[in-house]
């Protein structure tokens with residue numbers, strides 16, 4: 279029987295975070311929810327630091343920390359990742375900036391010099407950048423990041439100033455201040471000292487032509503941004519000629535990774551939900567991307583969605599990835 283009253287909520291995961299979920303925009307993926315419930319309720323490394331009550335910190339490797347925070351809007355909750363190298367540290371994504379992320383990172387690293395970077399420019403990945411003085415992103419991402427401003431968090435509140443999706447103290451958002459944005463090319467190496475390298479790989483797909491993955495060569499981990507997600511992997515859209523669309527460019531990146539670089543990583547850590555995924559997932563994802571590019575209308579199912587702020591209707595198509603979740607994508611029809 280249809281029970282509309284519970285359709286847009288999930289039974290809550292036990293949480294000691296200062297933030298409290300009001301509602302999601304839609305139901306979350308059940309497999310991911312089970313993973314997150316197990317992790318968040320039972321993982322022995324989970325720690326909430328006094329300096330930032332909005333983030334659960336998990337230690338996934340000797341020098342790799344996952345910083346979990348609830349999404350400030352109705353979409354999926356978010357990971358930031360902190361890699362602590364011999365001399366310097368690297369923070370991948372900054373979420374919404376809710377809570378004192380900088381103090382937290384400094385406490386974990388013991389005040390090591392820090393690089394900050396983004397997988398892409400979306401709200402839930404880059405709005406915390408202004409807590410830091412300098413951010414390194416792929417050179418094509420610079421204009422989008424430079425667009426940030428003091429009003430970018432306004433949509434999180436209704437006309438009365440009340441929180442819409444997540445309950446938190448607005449005073450715990452950052453005060454926006456301009457910061458230095460450094461554009462770097464594909465293949466840029468973050469040197470964390472003593473030969474510890476993390477490579478930026480320009481990947482396109484989700485987040486467009488400035489989107490990046492990161493390869494931690496020491497831990498043999500690929501951080502794919504939102505191009506891989508156990509809920510919905512959003513990988514851009516298909517238009518013609520396919521090679522020039524965001525999905526087509528993502529396919530080119532995946533083809534290269536699968537053909538030439540699979541011996542460089544064993545694990546995949548996405549920015550939402552399940553992480554520590556086994557690397558042989560990547561060829562399965564490529565298979566699905568190839569099929570979508572060959573005939574995007576051969577989808578498994580589709581949904582009508584409405585944009586959060588402008589409310590325009592769009593159709594989203596979904597195709598299954600063998601042994602994993604789905605790829606969600608748009609189609610811009612041939613004119």
Ligand SMILES: [Fe+2]
Pocket residue numbers: 400402403504549550
């Ligand atoms: Fe995201």
